[in-house]
Amino acid sequence: MACQISTPDNCCSSVIQENKHEHECCICLDNKDLTIVFDCHHHVCLACFKQYAITKLNSRQFKYDLDIGYSLGCPNGCANTLLRELHIFHLMDKSNYERYKAFGAEEYVLYHQGVICPIPCCGSGLILDENNLKIKCPSSIGCGKTFCRSCKALWEDETVQTCPCQTARENDRSQPVSLWSQLFGYRKSTASSVMIKKCPRCSVKTEKDGGCNAISCTRCGMTWCWICEMEFRTDCIQTHWF
Numbered sequence: 001m002a003c004q005i006s007t008p009d010n011c012c013s014s015v016i017q018e019n020k021h022e023h024e025c026c027i028c029l030d031n032k033d034l035t036i037v038f039d040c041h042h043h044v045c046l047a048c049f050k051q052y053a054i055t056k057l058n059s060r061q062f063k064y065d066l067d068i069g070y071s072l073g074c075p076n077g078c079a080n081t082l083l084r085e086l087h088i089f090h091l092m093d094k095s096n097y098e099r100y101k102a103f104g105a106e107e108y109v110l111y112h113q114g115v116i117c118p119i120p121c122c123g124s125g126l127i128l129d130e131n132n133l134k135i136k137c138p139s140s141i142g143c144g145k146t147f148c149r150s151c152k153a154l155w156e157d158e159t160v161q162t163c164p165c166q167t168a169r170e171n172d173r174s175q176p177v178s179l180w181s182q183l184f185g186y187r188k189s190t191a192s193s194v195m196i197k198k199c200p201r202c203s204v205k206t207e208k209d210g211g212c213n214a215i216s217c218t219r220c221g222m223t224w225c226w227i228c229e230m231e232f233r234t235d236c237i238q239t240h241w242f
Helices: 046-058 086-091 094-111 164-174 179-184 234-239
Strands: 016-018 034-037 043-045 063-065 069-071 134-136 146-148 195-198 205-208 214-216 223-225
Touching: 034 046, 043 046, 046 086, 046 094, 063 094, 069 086, 069 094, 086 094
Parallel strands: none
Antiparallel strands: 016 034, 034 043, 063 069, 134 146, 195 205, 214 223
């Protein structure tokens, strides 16, 4: 049921409050009759909160918390301020709220080391125990297609047990690579210094044209190493010359 905001006496009453003491919205600095109050006691008017939420949704910057769910914290960046009453995101329009629910489901799957089926018009979330790269989307909940967990390509030949992307990766690793290429990801085969790699967890494409090799994924939040393409570890600092 959509959250009504005409009065604070409803499902969002603990965060939407009457602004009796005329607190300023921390975004527009105006005084409004109703504001959303974060645990840090910062106030945000409803109009600003709607725009704030949509902007964060568009850039996939909501945070997934195991106890709370898919939520937002104070716009000022205050720690431990994720909103617990998720009905509040009904303040966005219907289409954005549907996106919010879809993104939240995806983040739940990714948080639990799952995978999203990449087949168009499917997108089923699969939480699997095995490390097998050959993934079959169950026809009971999804499309029934088979795909590679690593490169997300459709597995066209069921008789083949190894995806071509694994062979290509092994060939790349067998080639000698200069220290400069290791540090910045440059390849002799291209005149451009830009390279694109996929996040090891969610496979979102990341473009790098220099800088640190510790990559923070804007989709799932994982910090991974550009060189070894695994979750960033302490020994990456020592072995990859940061």
